[in-house]
Amino acid sequence: MKAVRPKKNLGQHFLTDLNVAKAIADTVDACPDIPILEVGPGMGVLTQYLTQKGREVKVVEIDRESVEYLNEAYPMLRDNIIGEDFLKMDLHTVFSGSPFVLTGNYPYDISSQIFFKMLDNRDIIPCCTGMIQREVALRIASQPGNKQYGILSVLIQAWYNVEYLFTVDENVFNPPPKVKSAVIRMTRNDVQNIGCDENLFKRVVKTVFNQRRKMLRVSLRQIFSKLKNDDEFFTHELMTKRPEQLTILQFVELTNLVDNQLKSGNVE
Known part of the structure; x- marks a missing residue:
C-alpha cells in the first residue's frame, strides 16, 4: 500500500x-x-x-x-x-x-x-x-x-x-x-443562555480585539462615532479597560451596554 x-x-x-x-x-x-x-x-x-x-x-x-x-x-x-x-x-x-x-x-x-x-x-x-x-x-x-x-x-x-x-x-x-x-x-459548560445578544457579542469582541492596545472607549468608536467623549456610555467604568483585561462576564455586560446604546439610535 x-x-x-x-x-x-x-x-x-x-x-x-x-x-x-x-x-x-x-x-x-x-x-x-x-x-x-x-x-x-x-x-x-x-x-x-x-x-x-x-x-x-x-x-x-x-x-x-x-x-x-x-x-x-x-x-x-x-x-x-x-x-x-x-x-x-x-x-x-x-x-x-x-x-x-x-x-x-x-x-x-x-x-x-x-x-x-x-x-x-x-x-x-x-x-x-x-x-x-x-x-x-x-x-x-x-x-x-x-x-x-x-x-x-x-x-x-x-x-x-x-x-x-x-x-x-x-x-x-x-x-x-x-x-x-x-x-x-x-x-x-453549563451555559445555555449567554445573557446577551450572541451575534452582537461576537461583533463587540472582534471589534475591540482588532484594536487590542486601545481602551474600549477608543475602539468602540467604530460603532458609535456620533457620541461625545462625555456621553454616559463612554464614562462607564469598563471604558478605561483594554479588551484583554475583561472577563467573559464583563464582555457580556459590555455587549448589553452596546445593545442599549444601539437601540437609542446613536450609531454611525
Whole structure:
C-alpha cells in the first residue's frame, strides 16, 4: 500500500509517533458513549486508536489520495469515510442529529475556522479534542490579563471549558512543521443562555480585539462615532479597560451596554 504524499496546499503534516497518536485518541475518553468524528485523518494514525474505543467512528477527509488509502487500510470504515470539506458540511446530518465528539490532527491553517464551526454546532458537540498549532492552543486556553487572550479565548470559553493537555515537538511529523503543536480539549459548560445578544457579542469582541492596545472607549468608536467623549456610555467604568483585561462576564455586560446604546439610535 503506497503511502500518501503530504500536500502543502492542504497543510498536511502527518503524525508519525504512535505514542502521541494514542495519547490524542485517549482525549476523547472524557466524553464517553457517544460517536466520534475525526477531521483530516490522513493515513489513519489517529484513526487506528479511535476505532478501538468501542464507538461509532466517522472520518472526514478532503484529500482524494488519503480517502483511497483509508478505504484500503480500514475496510471496516468504508461506509464511514466522508470525502468532503468539513467546513462546508452540515454536521447535523453526520450522526442523524445526535451528539458526537469532534477530534483530529487539525490542518493548522483552518483550525480557527473549525472551532468557529464547532461553536455554531455546540448543541451537538459536547466535546472537542485534538492537535493544533501551539500558539493557537495557548490563545484558546488563555485567561484575562495575558497577551495571548483574544477573540478565540473569549468566544470559545463562553461556551466551553478549555484544557491545554500537552505540547508536541516538531520532529514527530512528516514533514516537520516550523512550529510546535499542542493537544487541547474543550468540553461544553453549563451555559445555555449567554445573557446577551450572541451575534452582537461576537461583533463587540472582534471589534475591540482588532484594536487590542486601545481602551474600549477608543475602539468602540467604530460603532458609535456620533457620541461625545462625555456621553454616559463612554464614562462607564469598563471604558478605561483594554479588551484583554475583561472577563467573559464583563464582555457580556459590555455587549448589553452596546445593545442599549444601539437601540437609542446613536450609531454611525
